Amino acid sequence: MARKEGDDSHISKGRANLMKFALVSLGLPPSQSGQSLVLYHLLKDFKPDQYCLITQKNFHLYGSQGNGSSRLPGRYHYINPDYQIIRGMLSFASAAHSKGILNILLKMRIHQLRTIIRQEKCEAVVACTGDLFDPPAAYQVSKSLGIPYILYAFDHYSHQWMSPLLHDFALKHERQLIPGAAEVIVPNEFLHQEYRRAYGVEATVLHNPCDLSQYRADQGFDGTERKRETTILYTGAIYEAHYDAFQNLVRALRSLDRPEVRLHIYTPQSESKLRVNGISGGFITYHKNQPIFTMPEIQQKADMLFLPLAFNSPYPEIVKTASPGKMGELLAARRPVLVHAPADSFVSWYFKQHSCGLVVAENDPAELAKGIEALIEDGDLRRNLSKAAYARAKEDFDDITIKRKFTNLLAAQCTG
Template sequence: MPDMKLAIVSHVLPPSWSGQAMALHRLLADVEPHRYCLISRQDYGEDNPAFADGLRLPGEYHHLPSEAQLPTGQRFGIGRITALLNLVLRIATRARRITAILRQENCSTVVACTGDLADPPAAYLASRRIGVPFYLHAFDDYVYQWTVPWKRTLARWSERFIMRGTVGVIVPNEFMGEAYAKRHAAATHLVRNPSLSIGTGDEIKTPWPARTGEIRIIYTGAVYHAHHDAFRNLIAALALLGRSDIHVHMYTAQTRTQLEQEGIRGPMEIHHHLTPIRSRDVQQQADILFLPLAFESPVQEVVRTSAPGKLGEYLASGRPLLVHAPADSFVSWYCKQQGCGIVVDENRPEALAAGIRSILEDEALRKRMLEQASVAAKQDFSLPGIRAAYWALFETSRGG
């Protein structure tokens, strides 16, 4: 049997700084480049200045040019009809182009990642045309990640279509697996978003608090509608505590103006977003790492099944974790089950203030949480084990 070659279709790829791109980088970084190729509607050509951070993978990148689209209109309901026709056109054109790449690269398995409405059905069609196994990698829920109702409807139709011949759905957590098993009785395969940090030992070197006279609450990552009200609660909780020594540091691509437009304003410092290595270093200087998810947002179904890529890093950092997320979310469930952080699952600043106070005042609690977090990180987010399981999945589907 010839060597397996994986085709990965994703709207974001390394070296993009998104959690999805970083997870793909970790799953592929030490794999021989002839065993995979990467396909995206974004152009990852070598002249892209984003490659300066060294996170470009050695495998072959393929760019899917923009598809021709019909002009849109809004009169007499024609806008939605045109949108549907454009999606069908986009899927058909993209499927044809992906098929050509699969044949050129002699791919034996196709994986389509969520994040683009057309990618999964187009990649599925291409896999059917050349007769190779297809997997959906659900970094987020393919149906519910869309806030526009008609897009959700189209995603639901597309998902039913591709599930007819999908070998399996790769999911980052148990809640996502349950959602797909319930909707389609689909075979799901748990592949958590792996951590970069586990096993370094660096986390034991930073005292608590990291700086005399200051308590640093740190968040690293994007801030969007799946986080907004949790951050507003954090600012309100700090006002309730009335302590001038507690400072919030946010390392994000969002600007202060953008955050303030969402009502997130107060004693916080906004820093530029970080590379993965630099992010790990900053996390290990936190006195509290903040992991928020929204209680009221247009994508509560996504919040429930969300597996933030930073979770493994936070657990491996050796710093106290403060989770502020709904009780029915995976993040709250997991951290409660593992005892690896303070979980505040009420949408109240008062409850969040009490959670912060417990971390600040209870040294035994901090020690216990850190011990449990280290166990959870090594058990569930270790990169070598996750990468091995990921590739074994595709070997099994080939009968190898």
């Protein structure tokens, strides 16, 4: 069972007592994803012989465009079949309503993970969400080998799958692997509460880490100077979890009719795809995605940072418990954050709870326009939000603190 909240008896054990572990994740550095970046921050200081990494063959090629994090020094293992083949087989299984295909793929994954984990002589396995088979396959392997199983739930596992067949498969296995885990790690308080309610498990909250040393102290806290251009900045992926929030922003900017206000977007998605989904206008500047080491300077030059989540998406439960990987970065940048997300989401709750961003939780472009106007006109508001944001970055997202907690969590498993 996952440990009970507040049990820090092993907190001083540290890396000296750390067992060798296998980490199984679809996204691994240097692929370009928030999950990959989190894992890079957590593992970059570990010795290569303390862990091994397992992922699907060729996913790193599809997910990396040369602007992710560096590769980790530990050994990588790539399992078959190819990532794209798995995607195709899942689509076929969903269309055919074939549980048999899913069970065959799960057995294949179990066999491959067991072979690698035995070969590497790992004493624990950490399985990350993001793939349908990784969490249950790693759980079965841990049971057969008698080693601790740690679930790292970057998102709500069973709610990641829209197909009824895939959702039912994930839910069936979730009911075993969450209560049976030695530890469950979640990135926020909302998913912690959800797993407590559903399974009686006290998960460990590790907010997605951010390297605060990359953000300059002399850039804040947003003074009262007025520039020729007022910049609203977004950095990161844009897909179904964001579309209608961006569409509201476009309508809000059109209604404001302030030529000096411009939206700058840095994203791996193409300009044509954004335009097709209603993210277009003469006030938008589209940028190619940039290397992660350039993001702090880009973020700290903006007048406000936009953090959107969709109000009507195919996966409302995921939106509700989502922790965007860039959240710590936005807080660390010492710029005011404009949040446009559903009222029942973790993101809206966090920024309201800590008064560290201006939250517009209504699905209404007019309300969003009012929020933009308030940030433009009120220098005290900008300064107060920026100051509170950086305080939360230090409190909840500092990678030094989070790495220590992760290491101690692993070391605690040595004493069982």
